[in-house]
Amino acid sequence: MRPNFLRGISALKKYNYTYDILIFPHQLGATLEFVKKFPNQKFVIDHIAKPYIKDGFFEGWATLMKEIAKCKNVYCKLSGMITEADYNTWTPEQIEPYMNLVLEAFGSERLMYGSDWPVCLVAGNYEKVKSLTTNFIKNLSEDEQKNMMGANAIKFYKL
Template sequence: MIVDAHHHLWTIDGGYTWLDEPGLEPIRRTFTPAMLRAELAATGVRHTVLVEGGRCDRAEAADLLRLAAETPEIAGVVAWLDPAAADVAGTVAAYRALPGGDRLVGVRAQVQSEATDYLDRADVRRGLADLGAAGLVFDLVVRADQLGSAARAARALPQVRFVLDHLGKPRIRAGELDGWSAAIADLAAAPNTYAKLSGLVTEADHDRWTVADLRPYVREAVAAFGPARLMFGSDWPVCLLAATYGEVHAALVEALGPLPEPDRRAIFGETAVAAYGLRDPRTGILP
């Protein structure tokens, strides 16, 4: 069973203003569940985790949860939530009361647009603790220079599960490895952390990347987290800036190289199921 732990869906008129930035023309359009389903079928992916798409408002959560309720392949939703807000627990309860609310498995905020020490703030830490108490994962979409504060937050809040998106956005295009590698090892030392092997092609040269460019970062992640805390994510449709869905999957398979079958099953499915507590709301299990 292959699980894609990270993808998006959006409509062009849905308030995703960041799509207006230059260079994003290939993804400046609507992406629907039907389009996703075609990619999943072609790659053999059975289930997915749908992640907020940078709209940064509560109304998007309702849209994503509804899509999940209507799309059997979507096993979980990571919605947007501001951890510094005063009503984190109330917002979580409101999300869970929405149609599809039983698919809510985590939340994230656009931490990558905040200061380097954002995750050290007391108000943010309080909100993260509330998320842990609610049984939700916090997805870390952070820059490489924010990995230190992410590690400190994970150590301070061992009751919260943290999932690192896109391996912390290493600067693959520039070939920067050593500083990022040390920061990844520091984060991975906290046992309540996981990471997604996702978003790497868009951190490389969009037009000239090769698997050889990605391999050092994949290997460092495997060494730091181990297969039981790593998961495959396509980052579709953002990945279309550099590669197709199938090319992303194939590149990760090649970058990982030969794997024992239990490790392959973990990275391509079992870790995501365990980290997010994925299940079919109707049966309690994922087929």
């Protein structure tokens, strides 16, 4: 919320740039205030805001993620989840409540897959990360799956 930073963010729209927000759950309140200041700027929350999955922290994170998702200019990346769980013992069942929450809040039109490679290597590999997401979305429509696995990123980043 520093004036110089906000001034820099205000210049992004002029150039049709996006902005990735890499935060932790304790920063979600400030992030909500921040994105509300720029309703015409496209933002994406990286790594679903790195919830403390290993510690089972959910409610506070979920409440603020739902509020942020009400800002239609904000997207969210399904990434970085296995590194927030226990590196050695994580299971899809531990991570799915977090994935369900962001799918419900952002919808398939504002979620995008991210591998978090090479950081994911501390808790798995690319194949495990990708299958975590593809297995999670397998019952969605083909269009919803395509959106989340690439089309949304192409649109968001103008690739």
